[in-house]
Amino acid sequence: xxxxxxxxxxxxxxKSLAVYxxxxxxxxxxxxxxxxxxxxxxxxxxxxxxxxxxNVKIMGIPVFPDLKSTGTSIDLVLCSTHPKFVxxxxxxxxxYGVKAxxxxxxxxxxxxxxxxxxxxxxxxxxxxxxxxxxxxxxxxFYCPETGLSFFPALPTESGPLxxxxxxxxxxxIMAFSSMLKGIRFSKSISYGNAIxxxxxxxxxxxxxxxxxxxxxxxxEGVSEGKRFIKLIKKIRKPIIxxxxxxxxxxxxxxxxxxxxxxxxxxxxxxxxxQHGVIRVxxxxxxxxxxxxxxxxxPVNNCRVAIISGPGGPAVSSADACEMNNLKLAExxxxxxxxxxxxxxxxxTSISNPIDISLQATFDPVLEKSTYEIVGxxxxxxxxxxxxxxxxxxxxxxxxxxxxxxxxxxxVSAIDVNVSADCFSNxxxxxxxxxxxxxxxxxxxxxxxxxxxxxxxxxxxxxxLYSTFKYYNRSYSP
Amino acid sequence: xxxxxxxxxxxxxxKSLAVYxxxxxxxxxxxxxxxxxxxxxxxxxxxxxxxxxxNVKIMGIPVFPDLKSTGTSIDLVLCSTHPKFVxxxxxxxxxYGVKAxxxxxxxxxxxxxxxxxxxxxxxxxxxxxxxxxxxxxxxxFYCPETGLSFFPALPTESGPLxxxxxxxxxxxIMAFSSMLKGIRFSKSISYGNAIxxxxxxxxxxxxxxxxxxxxxxxxEGVSEGKRFIKLIKKIRKPIIxxxxxxxxxxxxxxxxxxxxxxxxxxxxxxxxxQHGVIRVxxxxxxxxxxxxxxxxxPVNNCRVAIISGPGGPAVSSADACEMNNLKLAExxxxxxxxxxxxxxxxxTSISNPIDISLQATFDPVLEKSTYEIVGxxxxxxxxxxxxxxxxxxxxxxxxxxxxxxxxxxxVSAIDVNVSADCFSNxxxxxxxxxxxxxxxxxxxxxxxxxxxxxxxxxxxxxxLYSTFKYYNRSYSP
Numbered sequence: 014x015x016x017x018x019x020x021x022x023x024x025x026x027x028k029s030l031a032v033y034x035x036x037x038x039x040x041x042x043x044x045x046x047x048x049x050x051x052x053x054x055x056x057x058x059x060x061x062x063x064x065x066x067x068n069v070k071i072m073g074i075p076v077f078p079d080l081k082s083t084g085t086s087i088d089l090v091l092c093s094t095h096p097k098f099v100x101x102x103x104x105x106x107x108x109y110g111v112k113a114x115x116x117x118x119x120x121x122x123x124x125x126x127x128x129x130x131x132x133x134x135x136x137x138x139x140x141x142x143x144x145x146x147x148x149x150x151x152x153x154f155y156c157p158e159t160g161l162s163f164f165p166a167l168p169t170e171s172g173p174l175x176x177x178x179x180x181x182x183x184x185x186i187m188a189f190s191s192m193l194k195g196i197r198f199s200k201s202i203s204y205g206n207a208i209x210x211x212x213x214x215x216x217x218x219x220x221x222x223x224x225x226x227x228x229x230x231x232x233e234g235v236s237e238g239k240r241f242i243k244l245i246k247k248i249r250k251p252i253i254x255x256x257x258x259x260x261x262x263x264x265x266x267x268x269x270x271x272x273x274x275x276x277x278x279x280x281x282x283x284x285x286x287q288h289g290v291i292r293v294x295x296x297x298x299x300x301x302x303x304x305x306x307x308x309x310x311p312v313n314n315c316r317v318a319i320i321s322g323p324g325g326p327a328v329s330s331a332d333a334c335e336m337n338n339l340k341l342a343e344x345x346x347x348x349x350x351x352x353x354x355x356x357x358x359x360x361t362s363i364s365n366p367i368d369i370s371l372q373a374t375f376d377p378v379l380e381k382s383t384y385e386i387v388g389x390x391x392x393x394x395x396x397x398x399x400x401x402x403x404x405x406x407x408x409x410x411x412x413x414x415x416x417x418x419x420x421x422x423x424v425s426a427i428d429v430n431v432s433a434d435c436f437s438n439x440x441x442x443x444x445x446x447x448x449x450x451x452x453x454x455x456x457x458x459x460x461x462x463x464x465x466x467x468x469x470x471x472x473x474x475x476x477l478y479s480t481f482k483y484y485n486r487s488y489s490p
Numbered sequence: 491x492x493x494x495x496x497x498x499x500x501x502x503x504x505k506s507l508a509v510y511x512x513x514x515x516x517x518x519x520x521x522x523x524x525x526x527x528x529x530x531x532x533x534x535x536x537x538x539x540x541x542x543x544x545n546v547k548i549m550g551i552p553v554f555p556d557l558k559s560t561g562t563s564i565d566l567v568l569c570s571t572h573p574k575f576v577x578x579x580x581x582x583x584x585x586y587g588v589k590a591x592x593x594x595x596x597x598x599x600x601x602x603x604x605x606x607x608x609x610x611x612x613x614x615x616x617x618x619x620x621x622x623x624x625x626x627x628x629x630x631f632y633c634p635e636t637g638l639s640f641f642p643a644l645p646t647e648s649g650p651l652x653x654x655x656x657x658x659x660x661x662x663i664m665a666f667s668s669m670l671k672g673i674r675f676s677k678s679i680s681y682g683n684a685i686x687x688x689x690x691x692x693x694x695x696x697x698x699x700x701x702x703x704x705x706x707x708x709x710e711g712v713s714e715g716k717r718f719i720k721l722i723k724k725i726r727k728p729i730i731x732x733x734x735x736x737x738x739x740x741x742x743x744x745x746x747x748x749x750x751x752x753x754x755x756x757x758x759x760x761x762x763x764q765h766g767v768i769r770v771x772x773x774x775x776x777x778x779x780x781x782x783x784x785x786x787x788p789v790n791n792c793r794v795a796i797i798s799g800p801g802g803p804a805v806s807s808a809d810a811c812e813m814n815n816l817k818l819a820e821x822x823x824x825x826x827x828x829x830x831x832x833x834x835x836x837x838t839s840i841s842n843p844i845d846i847s848l849q850a851t852f853d854p855v856l857e858k859s860t861y862e863i864v865g866x867x868x869x870x871x872x873x874x875x876x877x878x879x880x881x882x883x884x885x886x887x888x889x890x891x892x893x894x895x896x897x898x899x900x901v902s903a904i905d906v907n908v909s910a911d912c913f914s915n916x917x918x919x920x921x922x923x924x925x926x927x928x929x930x931x932x933x934x935x936x937x938x939x940x941x942x943x944x945x946x947x948x949x950x951x952x953x954l955y956s957t958f959k960y961y962n963r964s965y966s967p
Contacts (some may be wrong), residue, residue, distance in 0.1 A: 026861075041849070102610055115550045118671055119837030119847075120668075150837055180802025186878055186903045193905055233805055257802075264810030266843045295806060295946040296903060319743075325657025325734075328710055329772060332740030341739045360596030360627055366743045370596075370659075372518070401663055421659060426663045426773060428670055430908040449908060449926065468945070469772040 020145060021210065024113040025156050027088035027104045029056040031080055033102050034093030034117070035071055036061065042093035045117060046072060048155075048162030052169060055160065058083045065300045080109040088112050089161075091153060093487045096120035096131070097283060099149065103135050107142030111404045114139070115149035116179075122206045123150055132208040132462035139209060151205025152181035155198060157190060158224065163203060164188060173307055175225030177215045182203060183231040183255075186296065193430050194300055194466070195457025196307070199224040220248035229253040229299055233267035234276060245288040247402020251306035251483055253291045255299050256281055289486045291479045295397060303344040304456070304465035305476035306483070310420045314394045315481040316342035316475075321399040322380070326426065327366035330470040331401050337474035339395075339481075341365050348390040355382040381409045395420040395477045399470060402427045409454055411462045420480045421464040422473035428464055429456070497622060498687065498695040501590040502633050504532040504565035508557055510579050511570030511594070512548055513538065522594060523549060523633075524841055529646060532637065537558045541603035549830045553783060557586040565589050566638075568630060573597035573608070576626065580612050584619030591616070593625035594658075599683045600627055608901060609685040616686060628682025629658035632665060632675060635701065640680060641665060649674020650784055652702035654692045658682060660708040660732075663773065670907050671943070672934025673784070676701040686813035690717045697725035704783045706730040706776055710744035722765040728783035728960055729763030730768045732776050733758055767954045775949060781942035782953035784962070787897045791871045792958040793819035794951075795864045796843035798876040799857070803903065804843035807876050807947040816872075816958075818842050825867040832859040858886045865894045872897040872954045876947060879904045881885070884932055888939045897957045898941040899950035906933070906943055 028132065030049060034042030049057055050072065059076040060083075069076040069478035077083050082092075090106045092099055096118045106114050116135075121128040125444045132149070139146045147153055152163035157171045164185050174196055178184040184203035191198070199222060204213045212235055220399045228250055235241050245252055258267035259278045284425075285292045288366075291306070317339045331341060342365055352363040362368040369383050387393055396419065403425050414421060430452050456466050467473040507526060511519030526534055527549060536553040537560075546553040554560050557567075567583045569576055573595045573888060583591050593612075598605040610628070616623045624630055629640035634648045641662050651673055655661040659682035669677070679692045689712055696702045705727055712718050722729055736743035736755045762769045768783070770776045794816040797805035808818060819842055821829075829840040833856065839845040846860050864870055873896060875887075880902050891898060907929050933943050944950040 083604040120835060124836070130528055178802070182799070182803075182878075183802035186803075189878075189904050193908055231802060256805075257809055259809045260812035262812040263805050266805040266808040266839075295810075295948060296803075297946045322659070324706060325655070325660035325710075326663075326773075327655075328740050328743040329732075329734040331743040332736045333772075335737035335739040358597060359601070362743075401659075401666075427666050428905065428907050430905050431670055469774045471772060 015206060017214050017217055018221045020067040021457070022090065022222070023213065024145060025154065025161065026159055029058070029085060029087050030054060030089050031060050031083065031087045032091045032093065033060050033098070035059045036073075037071060037153055041117070043072060044165060045091060045093055045163060046074065047165040048167065049160065049393070051165050051167065052072070052157060052160040052162045054162070056085070058087070068200045080111070085363060086110065090114040091117065093117040096222070100131070100135060100138070103138050103146070104128055107138060107144050111144055113145040113147065115151065115153035116146060116205075117151065118148075119150040121149045122208070123204045132206065136208045144272065146209035148205040149208065152184050152203035153376060155184070155196065155201040163201075168192060168197060170197050171199055171224065173226035174303060175199045175219035175222060175228045176230065177212060177219065177228070178203045178231040179205065179207075179212065179233050180231055183296070187231075187299075190296060192301070193453055194304060195453035195455070195460065196300070196303060197457075205434065211236065213237050213244060214243070216244050216248070220244060225249045225250065226302060227253070229255075229303050231255045231257070233258050234338070242284060242288065242389070245284075245290055251291065251309065252289075253293060253299060253302045253306065254285065255293045255295070289483055291483065297468060298475070301465065301467050301472040301476055302479060304460050304467075305422065305480055307460040308463040309480045309483065310418050310463045311484050312394050312420055312481050313485065315339045315391060315478060317397055317477060318342045318344065318390065318393040318395075319397045319399070320383055320387060321366055321368050322370070322401060326399040326424070326470060327362070327368045330397055330424070330474070331366050333470040333474040334397060334477075337471070337478040339474060339478055342393045344387065344390050345392055348386050351386045352383065355379050355386075377406055380406060384410060384413050388413050388419065393419070395422075395481070397422050397424070397470070397473050397477060398423045400426065403429055403452065403455060403466070407459060410464055411458065414462045414464055418463065420477050422476045423459070423464060423466045424470050424473045425466055425468070429468070494691050494694055495698045498691065499699075501566065501622060502631065502638065502679050503636055504589065504638070506532060506535070506562060506564050507566045507568060508535045508537050508560065508564045509568045509570065510575070511535050512536045512551075514548060518594070520549060521642060522568060522570055523551065524642040525644065526637065527551070527639040528535055528642050528644065529634060529639045531639070531873050535564070555583055559586070562618070564588065568594060570594040573626070577608070577612060577615070580615050580623070580702065584615060584621050588621055590622040590624065592628065592630035592933055593623060593682075594628065594630065595625070596627040596876070598626045599685070600884070609683065613685045623686035625682040626685070627658070629661050629680035632661070632678040634675065640678070645669060645674060647674050648701065650703035651675045652696035652699060652705045652782060653678040653707065654689060654696065654705070655680045655708040656682065656684075656710050657708055660773070664776070667773060667777055668780070668957040671781060672930035672932070673777070673780060674935065675936070688713065690714050690721060693718070693721050693725070696722060697727065702727065704728045704730070704780060706732075706780050708732045708734070710735050719761060719765065722761075722767055724872060728768065728786065730765075730770060730779045730783065731762065731777060732770045732772070766960055768960065771920075774945060778942065778944045778949040778953055779956055781895070781937050781944075782899065782957055784937040785940040786957045786960065787895050787940045788961050789871050789897055790962065792816045792955060793869060793871045794874055794954060795819045795821065795867065795870040795872075796874045796876070797860055797864055798843060799878060803876040803901070803947060804839070804845045807874055807901070807951070808843045810947040810951040811874060811954075814948070814955040816902075816951060816955055819867070819870045821864065821867050822869055825863050828863045829860065832856050854883055856911075857883060861887060861890050865890050865896065870896070872958070874899050874901070874947070874950050874954060876901045877903065879927065880906055880932060880943070884936060887941055888935065891939045891941055895940065897954050899953045900936070900941060900943045901947050901950045902943055902945070905943070
């Protein structure tokens with residue numbers, strides 16, 4: 014374990030926190046603090062120099078005019094004040110022996126030259142005290158294991174995903190969107206302008222962190238390109254990257270957002286492809302790919318079998334598979350003969366894409382048998398299953414996956430997270446069984462079993478191909 | 491009004507229905523019939539030659555052994571039996587003076603040469619009786635105005651969307667997915683193998699149908715290409731087409747699904763582009779584009795303003811706009827000066843993309859003022875607004891749209907249809923206000939006001955560009 018790992022790990026294991034920027038009338042500082050309260054972080058203090066009377070509490074947390082008055086050691090400082098106060102807070106923190114400061118405050122490098130100078134000054138001060146800085150213009154850390162947080166009401170349960178985001182709001186939206194798919198975090202990191210600790214440091218950290226099994230990231234630009242390439246070569250975990258600033262307009266926006274220089278997009282594509290990094294282009298796609306890599310099934314070939322209850326999507330799924338460089342599997346004669354026993358004669362197809370018709374919705378034996386026959390076919394490396402909606406029959410697929418261990422991607426045509434709750438009672442009676450609140454838990458179980466769930470056939474096909482490509486980096490279609 | 495229009499319109503206005511293929515033990519025929527019961531279709535009869543005793547009812551509907559025994563005229567027959575019975579049913583229907591038969595039964599042309607011959611025979615019989623056929627291998631019609639249906643529990647309320655689908659299951663999934671976005675249908679048509687009435691007939695019909703304002707369609711292939719081109723030239727309504735069978739694998743799947751020949755995809759692209767047809771590639775995208783064309787705002791230029799509460803998506807939205815051929819608007823000095831009054835100094839940007847920071851979530855005045863200033867800017871032709879979630883503040887946007895009448899596309903980063911119901915009470919308290927059941931109604935109001943709601947920035951940008959392109963067909967980027 015190197016120095017960066019242990020330094021960052023120390024910050025994640027902070028036992029005491031002081032927050033600047035919490036006030037009686039409320040504001041963003043109060044919201045950030047609520048996040049720590051919801052995670053039951055052990056020792057919290059509010060520092061507000063305007064409140065000098067003793068025994069004041071805000072949100073149940075004691076208030077002091079400065080760090081010294083807390084009379085206890087402080088590991089971590091969270092700074093959510095006007096930027097003009099930040100320098101003094103850094104100095105005070107350094108003097109008091111704080112290990113790290115998360116600078117939520119914005120108004121630095123992203124505002125131009127003057128801001129960049131201010132950043133350099135902050136860094137010099139921090140270095141003098143051997144104190145680490147996160148930010149400015151960031152949300153900081155979320156780590157359910159140790160109680161760190163950047164927003165209220167985040168899950169207290171840990172999971173396999175380590176997330177790094179240049180943008181604080183993306184880190185935040187990711188936390189909630191992931192929740193809907195049952196995805197849990199080991200750590201989520203929003204690093205903003207990165208005047209001290211930056212993307213590569215956190216990538217290195219998550220690469221070594223034993224609680225992180227899959228890494229995902231939102232970035233606008235990366236400094237130290239060589240170190241980045243060295244890291245993605247070295248890390249033996251799936252890395253999913255949403256790199257923005259692809260177009261001139263996007264690059265310009267990135268520069269004013271976090272002061273990032275985006276670089277040449279073709280170069281990025283080549284680097285990602287060469288080193289097995291999975292590139293995504295929006296949040297929805299990122300969540301699809303994360304699901305596929307929570308427990309990816311090793312695979313050497315990419316012959317896909319498509320099973321569709323409704324018939325139309327069998328055609329568009331075949332298109333999606335071919336456009337994503339997958340090959341349509343040719344089922345064995347044996348499988349076809351077996352399928353004939355179960356699949357109705359009319360309105361169906363036993364050739365891949367296998368169309369089991371609307372009947373599938375009402376015939377559990379048909380669905381289960383088809384999955385088993387196709388899943389066990391030696392000519393089938395992976396499966397794309399197009400459903401109208403998730404049903405309680407997802408358990409059949411999990412049992413099957415335990416035996417076959419092949420990548421499986423499911424499309425839920427009707428928005429998977431709405432299920433029964435958004436429909437009338439009549440519909441619920443007819444075919445929509447699952448309650449929305451149960452869906453994240455079900456997707457979680459499926460992901461853990463190596464089955465991903467997607468909003469459309471393109472993402473399902475991309476998930477399957479990405480899995481294949483991850484295990485066969487040198488392959489070019 | 492030509493002949494095809496009035497013939498199809500007559501079928502849609504059928505007053506009496508006989509269903510073959512309903513049994514005591516249940517099955518797909520019973521499910522289809524339930525659809526008509528749910529729509530309170532006026533006169534329904536079940537025909538089952540195996541039930542000869544008098545006064546039998548199934549699902550509350552009287553059962554007769556043949557059409558004659560009903561003792562009343564029958565406008566429409568729905569046939570959901572084994573394919574071997576279809577010919578006799580067609581003959582019986584023709585003899586009895588039925589206007590049209592919907593053949594749900596599959597097992598014809600899509601099964602090969604023999605099936606194609608059987609289809610030809612059915613067509614000849616129907617033509618002899620001047621009776622029209624829909625299908626086989628189709629779901630038929632859904633028309634809430636007249637009570638026709640192809641599945642239980644569909645909305646009884648009418649709307650502006652006319653939908654035509656070669657695939658019955660896509661028609662079905664579309665009905666439910668649309669429901670979640672508050673989209674209502676004038677008519678939905680699943681025509682399957684189209685041995686008699688086919689895609690072009692229905693396209694011509696919806697083009698003339700005064701209740702249909704936007705047309706969407708799922709197709710695998712089209713016969714009579716020249717007639718199709720003539721129709722899309724003539725029809726003055728937005729036409730959105732999901733054409734599958736793009737790749738060799740997809741084409742092969744289409745052939746076994748409905749016996750369709752898909753044709754050259756580049757040719758399709760050119761035809762669509764030349765005549766203002768909006769092409770989509772999956773269900774999710776289709777629903778996004780339909781929303782954008784429920785009440786599209788005429789626009790002559792495509793200078794887009796991006797407003798993002800969270801900052802990160804401002805960058806990816808700028809990428810998405812540029813990749814979709816939109817230009818980033820340069821705000822006037824006046825607008826920028828006004829924005830400075832409302833937008834916080836730090837962690838924000840008043841240059842397009844306008845980043846109003848996380849603060850937007852908690853500051854309704856900031857959000858509303860930004861929309862107004864940017865929406866009224868003369869350099870802004872259209873707006874892309876990236877939200878974390880829909881909030882009750884959607885009303886501000888509707889009021890603004892009444893004044894500015896510019897295309898507006900919203901991204902709801904967190905799955906719009908889940909809202910409060912899928913989250914814990916803590917989260918609901920913090921920032922997620924809308925109940926899931928209310929969402930479809932809200933989206934409906936927004937669509938009617940000319941505002942579309944999308945799952946990601948790519949679809950939002952595509953919706954805006956499609957609107958521009960629709961009003962400026964000759965434009966090439």
